[in-house]
Amino acid sequence: MSDDLRARLRGKGYRLTPQRELVLRAVEKLRHATPDEVYAEVHADSSAVNISTVYRTLEVLEELGLVKHAHLTDRAPTYHAVDDHEHFHLVCRNCHGITSVDPTVIAAGTQRLRDEYGFEPDLGHLAVFGECAQCRAEREENTQS
Amino acid sequence: MSDDLRARLRGKGYRLTPQRELVLRAVEKLRHATPDEVYAEVHADSSAVNISTVYRTLEVLEELGLVKHAHLTDRAPTYHAVDDHEHFHLVCRNCHGITSVDPTVIAAGTQRLRDEYGFEPDLGHLAVFGECAQCRAEREENTQS
DNA sequence: TTCCATGCAAACACTTTGCACCGTG
DNA sequence: CACGGTGCAAAGTGTTTGCATGGAA
Numbered sequence: 001m002s003d004d005l006r007a008r009l010r011g012k013g014y015r016l017t018p019q020r021e022l023v024l025r026a027v028e029k030l031r032h033a034t035p036d037e038v039y040a041e042v043h044a045d046s047s048a049v050n051i052s053t054v055y056r057t058l059e060v061l062e063e064l065g066l067v068k069h070a071h072l073t074d075r076a077p078t079y080h081a082v083d084d085h086e087h088f089h090l091v092c093r094n095c096h097g098i099t100s101v102d103p104t105v106i107a108a109g110t111q112r113l114r115d116e117y118g119f120e121p122d123l124g125h126l127a128v129f130g131e132c133a134q135c136r137a138e139r140e141e142n143t144q145s
Numbered sequence: 146m147s148d149d150l151r152a153r154l155r156g157k158g159y160r161l162t163p164q165r166e167l168v169l170r171a172v173e174k175l176r177h178a179t180p181d182e183v184y185a186e187v188h189a190d191s192s193a194v195n196i197s198t199v200y201r202t203l204e205v206l207e208e209l210g211l212v213k214h215a216h217l218t219d220r221a222p223t224y225h226a227v228d229d230h231e232h233f234h235l236v237c238r239n240c241h242g243i244t245s246v247d248p249t250v251i252a253a254g255t256q257r258l259r260d261e262y263g264f265e266p267d268l269g270h271l272a273v274f275g276e277c278a279q280c281r282a283e284r285e286e287n288t289q290s
Numbered sequence: 291t292t293c294c295a296t297g298c299a300a301a302c303a304c305t306t307t308g309c310a311c312c313g314t315g
Numbered sequence: 316c317a318c319g320g321t322g323c324a325a326a327g328t329g330t331t332t333g334c335a336t337g338g339a340a
Contacts, residue, residue: 015294015339035329050297055330057295071216076329090264099262106254113251117244118278119235125274133263160314160319180304195322200305202320221304 008064019049023057027067027081032098034076068124072098080124088123092132094139099132153209164194168202172212172226177243179221213269217243225269233268237277239284244277 005024006016019042026041027033033041035054042049049057058079061067069077072091088106090099103110103123113119131139150169151161159165164187171186172178178186180199187194194202203224206212214222217236233251235244248255248268258264276284 010340013294017295017339019296048297052298052331053296071219074216074222077219090258090262090266092264093267099264101258101262105257105261106251109251109254113235113246113273113275116250117235117246118281119237119244119273119275120281121235121273121275122238128258128264128266129270130258130264130266136263136265155315158319162314162320164321193322197306197323198321 005066008066009060012064014060014064019053020057020060022049023054024061024066024081027058027061027079028083032072032078032080034078036076038079070125070127072127082124086124088126088128090132091127091129092135093129094131094135097132097134150211153211154205157209159205159209164198165202165205167194168199169206169211169226172203172206172224173228177217177223177225179223181221183224215270215272217272227269231269233271233273235277236272236274237280238274239276239280242277242279 002016002021005021009016009020022042023038026038030037030041035051035058038058039049039051039054042054058067058069062069062079066082067079068082069079070089072078072089073096086103087100088103090101091097110121110123113121147161147166150166154161154165167187168183171183175182175186180196180203183203184194184196184199187199203212203214207214207224211227212224213227214224215234217223217234218241231248232245233248235246236242255266255268258266
């Protein structure tokens with residue numbers, strides 16, 4: 001487990017450190033987490049990791065392809081582990097709820113982007129903003145103009 | 146022209162000011178601009194507008210539906226005028242080039258999001274990250290392993 | 291023993307806020 | 316002339332960097 005991580009790191013001249021392992025485990029555990037949340041999670045395990053190390057580590061892990069980030073809010077980016085099956089996100093502007101969606105749902109469109117624009121989309125990074133079913137329903141109830 | 150803006154503002158109890166008009170014109174002229182870029186553009190016309198007023202004004206204009214923002218970089222948001230025909234963006238991770246795409250290209254997928262998830266996507270805010278045709282070609286050239 | 295990695299603190303980039311004054315309606 | 320808007324400066328977030336020390340290989 002940790003040997004795989006070590007091998008990946010070594011492949012690019014990096015070293016395996018306790019901090020790097022802790023950060024990766026935190027991202028895997030939290031599923032979707034901002035750097036701050038990763039920092040908090042790692043701190044919970046007492047053996048503190050500095051916030052700047054969290055940032056530096058997330059950068060390294062992303063370079064290795066072990067984590068990815070997407071912008072699910074107007075503020076901080078959200079990181080998730082890559083070994084989860086690839087997915088993109090629906091983000092509700094109103095309730096801020098997040099729904100993970102399988103890429104096949106928009107496969108027709110992504111294929112056209114490839115065919116017609118030569119563009120290879122990175123779906124793991126994709127966040128589609130809008131309004132979720134529940135918030136639409138609630139809003140329509142209150143809109144009896 | 147400016148009367149339409151005045152009317153829209155008044156409808157929500159806001160006032161028409163020179164600053165608000167300048168900011169809106171700047172967004173229309175620049176097409177895709179960060180708050181900083183809007184600030185610079187408005188400053189070019191000498192009659193300075195404070196940076197905090199730029200932020201406050203963009204917020205108001207967005208509330209009125211006259212402008213929209215999308216996250217085309219990891220840093221500042223990008224604003225564009227809404228009277229442009231609606232479009233979403235392809236952003237190349239490598240060269241940072243931006244391509245505007247008509248929503249019909251991904252219509253099949255957005256329809257499925259509506260049908261299967263009840264989710265109403267806001268395409269004006271959508272940014273699809275990935276790699277553009279040119280950068281793919283260049284990379285493949287250099288990858289003769 | 292060599293470098294890469296870390297902690298710390300300071301610097302940065304971007305955005306928001308409090309308050310006195312200004313100007314639209 | 317009332318009340319919303321602006322400028323200014325200061326404070327807030329989120330992120331990055333320089334440098335001395337620490338520790339993996």
